[in-house]
Amino acid sequence: MTASLINPNDTPERQIEKLTKINAALMRRVEQAVDASGAAYAQFERAALLEEEVRNRTRDLERALDLLNDSNARLAEANRATEEARSNLANAIETVQEGFALFDPDERLVMCNSRFGLHMPDIRDGFRPGISFRQYVDLVSGSRYLSLPENMTSTQWAEGRMRRHQDDHVIFNVRIVGSRWVQVSEHRTPDGGTVILQTDISDIMRLERLERERMLDDQARLIRATLEHLDQGVCIFNNQARLAGWNQRVGEMLSIPVRKFSMGMGFFSLFEGFAQVSSYSSGITQEDIRAWVTSTETRPAISFEIWQGQNKTLSVHAQEMPDKGFVISFSDVSAERAAVRAIQQANEMLEARVAERTLELADALSEAERANASKSRFVAAASHDLLQPLSAAKLYIASIEPGQNPDQTHVIAEKARRSLDSVETILEALLDISTLDSGKAEVHRAPVSLGHILAQLAEELGPTARAKGLDLRVVPTDAVVLSDYTYLRRIAQNLIGNAIRYTSRGKILVGVRHRAHSVRLEIWDTGPGIAPEQRDIIFREFQRLESAASAAEGMGLGLAIVERACALLGHPLDLVSTVDRGSGFLVELAISHAPDFSGLVSNRNSSRNETGLGGLIVLLIENDRDLRNAMTVAMEAWDVCVLPVASGDEAMDLIGTEGILPDAIIADWQLDSGALGTDVLARIETQIGAVPSCVITASRTPTIIETCARQGWQLFHKPVAAEALRSFLSSVSQSIRQPLP
CATH class of the missing domain: 3.40.50.2300 (Response regulator)
Structure with missing residues (x-):
């Protein structure tokens, strides 16, 4: 196969032009060539054949040219129809009230109408056929007319737009400066292209905003009414910790002036004075609250209590809202906490009373055991001390015989009388002990003249002290005390009598020492004193430090009566003693400012005048x-x-x-x-x-x-x-x- 000198893809005109040039070249070559061996004729014959071939090719070219012209005519008609359709499509797109753009499956802009990008005049010239979808997005994100959301950059917006472009169907709103809004929607074509429609919805958004504001106003009024009907105090703060809503109850509960509540008021400015006069529940400090309010991370709800003064307690609860704002509420729980404290105090009091009763029961049990243990001893001692003077009195009386010497009879009778006096004293002391131990002793507290009692006792006991060679000195006093006359007289009588009984030489001093809100009755003697280990013993029944003492010198009941009577009356009793130097008994008495009638009660032995009573x-x-x-x-x-x-x-x-x-x-x-x-x-x-x-x-x-x-x-x-x-x-x-x- 020989190579063809004509390119079949050339146009017929070009092929004819080439064949003509080839023919001329061959003719010149034939004419000029000299071939001694007959090559010229061969060249001629070849030229003839070539010419025939040229004519055949020419005819083919002419037919091809005719076919080409026919095709061009039909193509021109098709182009005209296409241009007409394109023109009709463009006109149709232009009549659309929305912005329109078409991207082919390769993401290239095919066409758009004049309304596309109308709201962004700074980038409209960039919307030319052939730009990619990414270039289109970059142009929009960089427009100065695009109102980007808060805290969002143009790059972030473009990335988000491209992510949404991956969806089959996209619709969203774009805010344009000047309070205008454009709704952008994307639709996929059957061949994989993309159609974008831009619709101006500013009027719709304006109406929607007005309706929303109206609804928000209604909702705000409803919320305001609801807040005002709450028993709690409520404050609402935005994500900048600034006041956005409140009710009047919060001001009343926190004692914050109404003028301080205003929209946009900072949290710390509002509660600054309140925090200074409040204390927080355990584990919460002002720094913790400040950290919670200023935190930029998700905040869990917190609850705590604050105290104002002694009686006001508020329960506080703070909760974060979805927009990073927060609501804080205050509830007055003073009554509940007071009830809890009262219950706790009651429990503590009950526990203390139970413990006290337990101790009292233990003491009572110990006292009962002690009393039971000493019962036999007490009865035996009482029987012995009673029988001894009774027996002596019977013997004295039995020794009196008829015709006895009157002086001797008088002496025996006097001894019998003294024995019976001892029996009377013991019986009276036993009666006092029994009454005090039974708990049935009746006490009549009234103003009592202490000086009157001491003066009587000085007259009664003075001869006994002088008979022993003792100097009994009673310091006069005008003190009036609150006590029971009978028992107070018994206390003083037993203490002075005890001092006379156990003091062999020296003196006995009785006086009253005044103190802040009381007086102290003091009886001092120069007796043998009491050793420390014997100070508890002397207050027991039938206990005498001198075991050889006779019944006439005391049965050992005086101090037992004193201790019980002081305990019954609430008069503190104290003992100060030094061995071989003497002792002092001290009785604390409350001062009375009321008038005294004690001198009218008993004036036994008020006068020992032995004046004759004949004729009375x-x-x-x-x-x-x-x-x-x-x-x-x-x-x-x-x-x-x-x-x-x-x-x-x-x-x-x-x-x-x-x-x-x-x-x-x-x-x-x-x-x-x-x-x-x-x-x-x-x-x-x-x-x-x-x-x-x-x-x-x-x-x-x-x-x-x-x-x-x-x-x-x-x-x-x-x-x-x-x-x-x-x-x-x-x-x-x-x-x-x-x-x-």
Whole structure:
């Protein structure tokens, strides 16, 4: 196969032009060539053949040219139709009210209308056919008319736009400067191209914004109304920690002025003054709250409590919102916390009371065990100390014989009397001990003149002290204390008597030392003193440091009575002692500022004047026959005229019928048939006027004491001492014999 000198792809005109040039070249070559061997003819023949071939090719070229011209005509017609269709499409696209752009499957811009990119005049010239989709996005992201979202750069926006382009169907809104909005939508064509439509939705967005604002206003009013109806105080802060909403309750609860609440107020500026007057619950500080408010990370809800003053407690709860703002609420939980504190205090009090009761029960059990353990000893000692003087008295009386020397009989009778006095003293002490230990002792606290009691005791116990050669000094005092007269007198009497009993030489000093809100009764002696290991023993029953002492010198009950009486009255008792130098008993007494009536209660032994009682008429009202006879015999021995009766009616008959007016009256408190001697005395005084009177009773109740004090009657407790009864009659006799002024 020979190579062709003509390129079939050339146009017919080009092929003809080439063949013509080839023919001319061959002709020149034939004419000029000289071939001695007949080559010229061969060349001629070849040229002839070549010419024929040229003519054939020319005819082929002409036919091809005709076909080409026909094709060109049809192509021109097609191009015209295409241009017409393109023109119609462009015109149609231009009539669209939206921006339109078409990208081919290779992401190249094919065409767009004049409205495409209308809102971004700075980049419209860049929208030329052939640019890639990425170039289009970069142009849009770099436009100065694009309003980028807050905290977003143009690069970030472009990357996000390209990610959305991967979806089959895309629609989103783009904000343009000047409060305009464009909605962008993408659609895929069947061949994989992309159609972009840009729609101006500014009016729609404006209306939507107005509607949204209206709805927000309605919602805000609803929220405001809701907030105002809440019992909690609520504050709403935006993501810049600035005030965006609140209710009036929060200002009332936090005591913050209303003028401080304003939109945009900073959190720390609003609560600055409040934080300075509040304290936080355990584990929370102001730094913790500041860190939570200023944190840029996701914040978990926090709850804590704050206190204002002593009684106000607020519960605080802070919660983050989706936009990084937060809501903080305040609830007044003062009542709940006060109730909790009250319950805790009640629990603590109950626990303390249980512990106290447990200790009391333990003490009571120990006391009961101690009492039970000493019961036999106490009874044995009491029996021994009672039987000993009784036995002595019986022996003394049995030794009296008829016709015996009167002086010797008097001596024996006096010894028997002293033995019986010891029995009386022991019985009275045992009665006091029994009453105090039983817990049924009745106490009548009232203003008591301490100086009056001490003066009486000085007169009563002075002769005993002088008989032992002791100097008993009682310092006068005008102190009035709050105590029970009977028990206070018993305390002082036992302490002074105990000092006289155990002091062999020297002196005894009794006085009152004034303190801030009390006085202290002090009894000091120069006796043998008490060793430290014996100071608890001396307050036990029947305990005497001198074991050889006789019953007449004490049964060892005085200090036991003192300790129990002081405990009952709440008078602190103290002991100060030095061996071989002496002891001091100190009793703390509360001062009373009320008037004192104690001097009217009992004036037993107030006067030991031995003035004769001859001619004194005494009315004795006693229902017990033996006691009535004994008292009658005793008073008649003192040369007293006694009118003994057994009841109040007999006494009234004697006074009314016989017309006898007694100089003094002695009445038992409890008479037969439930009658009271105090009622009889009141009836007598109503009929004949006031008469010096005394009441005899075994009762120590406050009622009888108050009655006698109010009426001015003397009060003697059974058994009645003969000296006390004679002292009362002597005072009556003295008052009768005093000349009238």
